[in-house]
């Protein structure tokens with residue numbers, strides 16, 4: 001059984017992401033996506049977690065190459081850490097996620 005995301009962590013992620021999907025900004029059927037999967041060290045670190053709506057979560061799962069390119073997912077087996085890989089939203093804006101719970105827009 002995979003350990004669940006602690007409730008407090010889930011809340012911190014959804015609040016950071018302003019209660020909407022990080023890709024399309026819908027505010028319904030929100031789920032938490034592990035950018036670099038659940039394995040490895042500290043999978044529930046805030047930079048590894050991102051809020052996605054159910055359709056975008058499914059899209060990320062079904063289009064891994066696109067998801068890697070946009071930083072929504074990060075390849076396992078690489079040394080890339082989630083706080084070092086920015087992600088692109090559905091409009092092409094770039095953001096960095098930090099382990100202390102910030103979401104920083106990048107120019």
Ligand SMILES: [Zn+2]
Nearest residue numbers: 021024053056
């Ligand atoms: Zn979405």
